[in-house]
Amino acid sequence: MKARVKAIYRQLKQPVDAIVLSNSTEPHIDMSFFYATGLTDGLFEGCTAWLFPDGRCEIITSALEEEAAKKSGLPLRVFKNRDERRAAMRGSLRGLRRIGINSSELTQKAFTELKQLLPKGRFIDVSDAIMKARLVKDDSEVDLIRTACSIACRSLEQILPFIRPGRTESEVAAELVYTMQRNGATGAAFRTIVGAGPNSAEPHYTAGPREIRSGDLIVIDFGALYKMYHSDVTRTVVVGKASPEQREMYETVRQAQDAAMKMLRPGIRGKSVDAAARKLIDATKYRGRFIHGLGHSLGLATHDGGGLNSVSDIILKPGMVFTNEPGVYVSGFGGVRIEDDVLITRAGPEVLSTASRDLVTVG
Amino acid sequence: MKARVKAIYRQLKQPVDAIVLSNSTEPHIDMSFFYATGLTDGLFEGCTAWLFPDGRCEIITSALEEEAAKKSGLPLRVFKNRDERRAAMRGSLRGLRRIGINSSELTQKAFTELKQLLPKGRFIDVSDAIMKARLVKDDSEVDLIRTACSIACRSLEQILPFIRPGRTESEVAAELVYTMQRNGATGAAFRTIVGAGPNSAEPHYTAGPREIRSGDLIVIDFGALYKMYHSDVTRTVVVGKASPEQREMYETVRQAQDAAMKMLRPGIRGKSVDAAARKLIDATKYRGRFIHGLGHSLGLATHDGGGLNSVSDIILKPGMVFTNEPGVYVSGFGGVRIEDDVLITRAGPEVLSTASRDLVTVG
Numbered sequence: 001m002k003a004r005v006k007a008i009y010r011q012l013k014q015p016v017d018a019i020v021l022s023n024s025t026e027p028h029i030d031m032s033f034f035y036a037t038g039l040t041d042g043l044f045e046g047c048t049a050w051l052f053p054d055g056r057c058e059i060i061t062s063a064l065e066e067e068a069a070k071k072s073g074l075p076l077r078v079f080k081n082r083d084e085r086r087a088a089m090r091g092s093l094r095g096l097r098r099i100g101i102n103s104s105e106l107t108q109k110a111f112t113e114l115k116q117l118l119p120k121g122r123f124i125d126v127s128d129a130i131m132k133a134r135l136v137k138d139d140s141e142v143d144l145i146r147t148a149c150s151i152a153c154r155s156l157e158q159i160l161p162f163i164r165p166g167r168t169e170s171e172v173a174a175e176l177v178y179t180m181q182r183n184g185a186t187g188a189a190f191r192t193i194v195g196a197g198p199n200s201a202e203p204h205y206t207a208g209p210r211e212i213r214s215g216d217l218i219v220i221d222f223g224a225l226y227k228m229y230h231s232d233v234t235r236t237v238v239v240g241k242a243s244p245e246q247r248e249m250y251e252t253v254r255q256a257q258d259a260a261m262k263m264l265r266p267g268i269r270g271k272s273v274d275a276a277a278r279k280l281i282d283a284t285k286y287r288g289r290f291i292h293g294l295g296h297s298l299g300l301a302t303h304d305g306g307g308l309n310s311v312s313d314i315i316l317k318p319g320m321v322f323t324n325e326p327g328v329y330v331s332g333f334g335g336v337r338i339e340d341d342v343l344i345t346r347a348g349p350e351v352l353s354t355a356s357r358d359l360v361t362v363g
Numbered sequence: 364m365k366a367r368v369k370a371i372y373r374q375l376k377q378p379v380d381a382i383v384l385s386n387s388t389e390p391h392i393d394m395s396f397f398y399a400t401g402l403t404d405g406l407f408e409g410c411t412a413w414l415f416p417d418g419r420c421e422i423i424t425s426a427l428e429e430e431a432a433k434k435s436g437l438p439l440r441v442f443k444n445r446d447e448r449r450a451a452m453r454g455s456l457r458g459l460r461r462i463g464i465n466s467s468e469l470t471q472k473a474f475t476e477l478k479q480l481l482p483k484g485r486f487i488d489v490s491d492a493i494m495k496a497r498l499v500k501d502d503s504e505v506d507l508i509r510t511a512c513s514i515a516c517r518s519l520e521q522i523l524p525f526i527r528p529g530r531t532e533s534e535v536a537a538e539l540v541y542t543m544q545r546n547g548a549t550g551a552a553f554r555t556i557v558g559a560g561p562n563s564a565e566p567h568y569t570a571g572p573r574e575i576r577s578g579d580l581i582v583i584d585f586g587a588l589y590k591m592y593h594s595d596v597t598r599t600v601v602v603g604k605a606s607p608e609q610r611e612m613y614e615t616v617r618q619a620q621d622a623a624m625k626m627l628r629p630g631i632r633g634k635s636v637d638a639a640a641r642k643l644i645d646a647t648k649y650r651g652r653f654i655h656g657l658g659h660s661l662g663l664a665t666h667d668g669g670g671l672n673s674v675s676d677i678i679l680k681p682g683m684v685f686t687n688e689p690g691v692y693v694s695g696f697g698g699v700r701i702e703d704d705v706l707i708t709r710a711g712p713e714v715l716s717t718a719s720r721d722l723v724t725v726g
Contacts (some may be wrong), residue, residue, distance in 0.1 A: 024665045025666030026466060026553070027390035029657060043554075043567055045666070064567050064655055072666035080654075082674065101471065105391060108466035108474045109490060127472060186569075190389070193405075204406055204427050206549075290429055291443075303388045303408070311445065 001038040003074075003138065004057035008036070009053050011129035012100070019051040019100035019126055020092070022110045030105035031300040033226075038159035040144070041226035042068035046085060050092050051100075060088045064252075070229050086117070093118040118363035131305040135297055136319040141229065142343060145298065146323055148189065149341050151224040153355035157177040157237060161283050162363040165239060167215050169194040173207040173222070180224045189223030189230035190302045200236070202333040203292055203327060213238045214363060216336040217249075223302065230302045231325050233353045234339030239363040244335075249286065249328050250359045253336045256280045256326040257357070260294055260308075264324065264342050270312025277326040278310070286328045288352035295323035298341055320344045321352070364401040364678075365418035365436075366501065371399070372416050372494035375463070376637055380415040382463035382489055385473045393468035394591075394663040395493050401506070403590035405431035406495070409448060409725045423451045432599035449480070484609060497683040498660055504592065505706060508661065509715050511552070511594035512704050514587040516718035518542040527726040528577050528602060532557040535583070543587045549717040551667045552586030552593035554649055555574050563599070564698040566690060576605045577726060580612075580697040582690075584664065593665045596688050596700030602726040609699075612649065613722045614690050616699045619643040619689040620720070622713050623657055623671075627687065627712035628684040632677025640689040641673070651693045658686035661704055683707045684715070692698040 008019065021033045025045050030180075033049045034040065036057050044064050050058045060146075061069040061076045069076050077092075079085040093099070096118065101111060114123060137145065147184040150222040159175050173192040180188065194207040200219040214217065215238045223232040236253075238246055248285040256277040263273040279289045293309030296302075298321045308322055325339030338357055343350040384396045387407050396412045397403065399420055403457075405428050409632065413421045423440045424432040431438050440455075440592060456462070459481065468491040477486065500508065515706055522538050532648040536555040543551065557570040563582040575581065584597040599616075602610055619640035626636040637657040644653045656672030659665075661684045669677040679685075688702030701720060706713040 024467065026664065027392065027394075029390065031390075040571060067565050068567065101473035103475065104387065106471045108464065108469045108471050109488070112466065112470045112488075125472070126477075169548075170544065174541055177550075178541035178545065181533065184533075186552060187540075187551070198535055202430050204431065206404060261458065301389065 001036055001057060004058050004133065005036055006055045007133040007136070008126070008130055011128070012126060014124065015099045016100040016124055016126065017096045021049040021102055022035045022106055022114065023047050023049070024107045024110050028107050030102055032102050032105060032134065034100060034228050034300055035134055037072045039068065039072050041055065047087065047283070051267050055198060057349050058092070060085070061091065082308065090117050093121065096121060096357065098122045098124055100124050102130050103127045104131070132339065134299060135305050136317055137321055138301060138319070140319070141299060142319070144227050145231060145338040145341065147222045148185070148229050149225035149233065149352040150181055150354065151183045151185045151226060152222060152231045152233050153353050154161040155222065156185050156222070156226070156233070156355055160360065160362055163237065164210050165211065167212050169196050169199065169210050170213070172212070176220070176222055179272045185224035185226055187225045189225045189232060193219060193221035195219045195335070197334060199332050200333055201329040201333065203329060203335070203337070212239055212363070215243070217246055217336060217337055219337050221337065222338065228296055228300055230300070231341055231353065232298055232302050232339065233339045233341065233355065235337065235355060235360065236326055236336045236338060237360045237362045242359060242361070247359065249336045252286055253326050253338050254357065257324055257338050257340070258292070258324065260324050261342065261349055264316065264344055266316055266318055266344060266346060268316050269315040270306065270308045270316070271310055274306050274310050274312060281326065281328060289330060290326055291329060292327065295325050297322055316344050317335035318344055318346050364399055364420060366498065368399055368414045368420050369418045370496040371414065371489070371493050371497070374495040375489060377487060379487055379489065380459045383477065384414070384465055385414060385469055385477065386410050387470045387473050391470050393463050395468060395497065397591050397663055398497055400435045402435050403432065404434070408622045411452065421455070423448070423455065424712065431460050449470040453480050456484065457458060459484060461485045461487055463487050465493050466490045471675040497662060498668050499680055500684055501511070501682070504662060505682070505684070507590050507592035508594060508704065510590050511548070511587045511589035512596065512715040513717065514543055514548045514589060515585060515594045515596050516716050518546050518587070519583065519585070519596070519718055523600070523721065523723065523725055526575065526581065526600065528575050530575050531561050532570040532573050532575070535575070536673045538584055539583070540630060547586035548589055548628070550588045550593070552588045553713060554594060556582060556584035558582045558698070558699060561695055564692040564694050564696065566653055566692060566698070566700070576601055578606070578701060580609055582698055582700050584700065584702065591663055593661055593663070594704055595661055595665050595702065596704065596718065597688055597700045598723065599699045599701060600723045601726045603724065605722060610722065612699045615644060615647050615649055616689050616691050616701050617720065619653070620687055620701050620703070623687050623689065624705065624712055626686065628680065629679055629681050629705055629709060631679050633669065633671045633677040633679070634673055636671050637675060644689065644691060651690045652693060653689055654692060655690065658688050660685055665671070679707050681707055681709050
C-alpha cells in the first residue's frame with residue numbers, strides 16, 4: 001500500500017524518519033494499521049506497522065497472526081513472546097531520530113513504551129496527517145464501502161416484512177444483523193439501533209425488549225462491516241398509517257437531508273453542509289430539535305475522522321465519504337433520522353446507500 | 364458503584380486527588396468507564412468519569428447520551444458541544460494536583476488534552492490499580508458473565524444440527540451470532556471464529572467462504588456480549604467419524620485443560636496454571652504445538668487485563684474469571700482448542716460455560 005503510505009507523508013507538516021502505528025489490546029487497535037498495510041482481516045493485538053518516507057511498510061507481528069499478516073505481501077518480523085516483541089521493536093527504532101506517532105489511536109501506555117525503547121527519540125504527533133490521508137478514499141476503499149452499503153440496504157429491504165407489532169426491537173436488530181451476515185457482511189459495523197415509539201427520540205439508544213406497536217415511529221440505524229470497512233445507514237419507518245405529525249416530521253428531515261445533499265461537492269466547507277440542513281429544520285416548528293452534527297467521515301471506523309458539524313472546517317474533496325444524517329427528536333413522542341452514505345465526486349454527490357428514502361410503512 | 368471506585372483506590376501505590384477515565388472516539392473507549400459508573404449500555408464517546416477517594420463518581424456526558432447516563436444515578440454534567448465539554452473538563456480538574464489516569468485505555472491525544480487543561484497537574488498512571496480492581500469481579504459482574512456464558516453455550520447446542528457438509532464457515536458464524544442474539548445477547552463479544560479443516564490450525568482465523576467437508580475438524584471460538592460483559596468459549600467439533608489422529612489430538616487438549624482446571628484455585632500463580640497444561644502437551648507428540656497462552660481474564664473486555672501464560676505472575680483470587688483454553692495446531696492438518704470460562708472461588712474452580720466438553724460429532 002505504497003500509495004497510502006505516501007499519501008500520509010504528503011500531509012506531514014514536518015519530516016519524520018518513520019511513522020509507527022502500534023496496536024494495544026482490543027478495543028485499542030489503531031485502525032490506520034489496516035489502512036497502511038492493506039490488511040482486511042485479523043486482530044493484530046500488540047503488533048506494529050512501520051511506514052517510511054519512500055512508501056515502504058513493514059510489520060512486526062505476533063506468530064498468532066503470521067498467516068494473516070502474510071496476506072499483505074509486506075516484510076514481516078515475527079515475535080513469539082514479549083521479549084522477542086521488544087527486541088523487534090528496538091531493532092526497528094534503531095537509528096531513528098524523529099518518529100511519527102498516531103496519538104489519536106495510540107494508548108498512553110504504548111507511547112510510554114516507545115519512549116522507553118528509544119529515550120533519545122523525538123516523537124511527533126502525525127495524527128492529523130493520517131486522518132487527512134484516510135479521509136480521501138482510494139478506489140479499492142470506495143469499492144469496499146460500496147459493498148458494505150449495498151449489503152446493508154439490501155438486508156433492510158429484505159427484513160421489512162419482519163417488522164410488525166409484537167416483535168421486539170432486539171428481535172428486529174438480530175434479524176437485520178443476521179441478514180447482513182447472510183448477505184456477505186463480516187459482521188455489523190456497530191451496535192444496531194432499533195428505537196421504537198418514544199425510544200426513537202434517543203439518538204444513541206440501541207435496542208431493547210420493547211415490543212413494536214401500531215403507530216410507532218421506528219428509527220433503524222445500522223451498518224454492515226465488509227472486510228473492515230463500514231457502512232452506516234438510518235431509515236425511519238412507521239407502523240401502520242403515519243399521523244399528520246409524523247409525516248410532517250419526516251418531510252422536514254427529508255428536505256433537510258436534500259438541502260445538505262446538494263452541498264456535498266468538492267470545495268465546500270463542512271460547516272456549510274451542516275448549516276444547510278440545520279437552517280431548514282430551524283425554520284420549522286422543530287427548531288433546536290436537530291441535536292447532533294449532520295454527519296461524519298466513514299471508512300475503517302464508523303466515526304472515521306472528520307465530522308460535518310457546525311464547527312467543521314473540512315473542505316470537501318473527491319474521494320471523501322460522509323454520512324448525511326439529519327434528525328429531529330421530540331422527547332416522549334418520537335424521532336426521525338434519515339442517513340445516507342455519500343461519496344464526493346467531481347460530478348457531485350454519489351449516494352452509496354441505495355435503500356428508498358420515502359417514508360416506508362410496515363406492519 | 365462506590366465499592367468499585369474504592370476497590371481501585373485500595374490498589375493505588377501512591378495517593379491521587381482524583382482519577383479521570385476519558386473516552387475518545389470508538390473503538391478507543393475506556394471500558395473502565397463502565398466499570399466505575401456501572402453503566403451497561405451506551406457509547407459515551409468523548410465522555411469522562413471522575414472517581415474520588417471517598418468512592419464518589421461523577422460523569423461528564425454528551426447531551427446525546429444524557430438519557431443513558433441518567434441510568435447510573437450519578438451526578439452528571441452535560442455538554443452540547445466541544446467548548447462546553449472543555450469547560451466542564453476544566454471545572455472538574457480545578458484544584459486537583461495529582462490526577463490518576465488509565466494509560467492502557469487512554470489515547471495519547473486525550474492525555475495531551477488533559478495536560479493542556481491543567482498544565483501544572485501531575486498525572487499518575489494508575490492503570491495497574493484499575494486492572495487489579497477489575498480482575499476481581501463483584502457479584503453483579505459475575506451474574507452478567509454467567510448469563511453471557513449461558514447464552515453462548517445454549518446457542519451453540521441449538522445450532523449443532525445446522526453444521527453440516529456444504530455449509531460455509533461464515534454461515535455457521537452468522538447462525539451462531541443470530542441465535543445468541545435471539546437468546547438475549549446484546550451481540551457477539553468478538554468476531555466469531557469458525558475455522559474448518561486446515562483453517563482450524565490458525566488460532567486467530569475468523570470465518571470465510573470455505574465449505575464444511577466430511578472429516579473436518581472445526582474450531583468454533585465465540586462469545587456472547589451481555590450488557591457489556593463478555594463470554595468466550597471454544598468448542599472443536601468433527602464432521603462425521605473422527606480419525607484416530609483427530610481423537611488423539613482432542614484427548615491431549617482435553618487432558619491439558621483438565622490439568623489446568625485443577626490449578627484454578629486461590630493462591631496459585633498464573634504461570635503455574637499455564638505450565639500444567641503445557642507440560643502435559645509437551646510430553647506428547649504435540650510438543651511445541653500449543654503456541655499461545657493458556658488463557659486470559661474475562662469481563663468488560665474479552666482480553667480483560669491479566670493473562671495466564673508462561674510469564675504470568677498473577678496470583679489467583681476468589682472472584683477472578685479466566686478462560687482456560689489450551690490448543691494444539693498442526694499446519695495443513697487442523698487444530699483443536701477447548702475453551703471454558705472459569706470463576707475462581709474459595710472452593711475451587713467453577714466452570715461458567717456449561718456446554719459439553721466431549722468431542723461432538725456433527726453432520
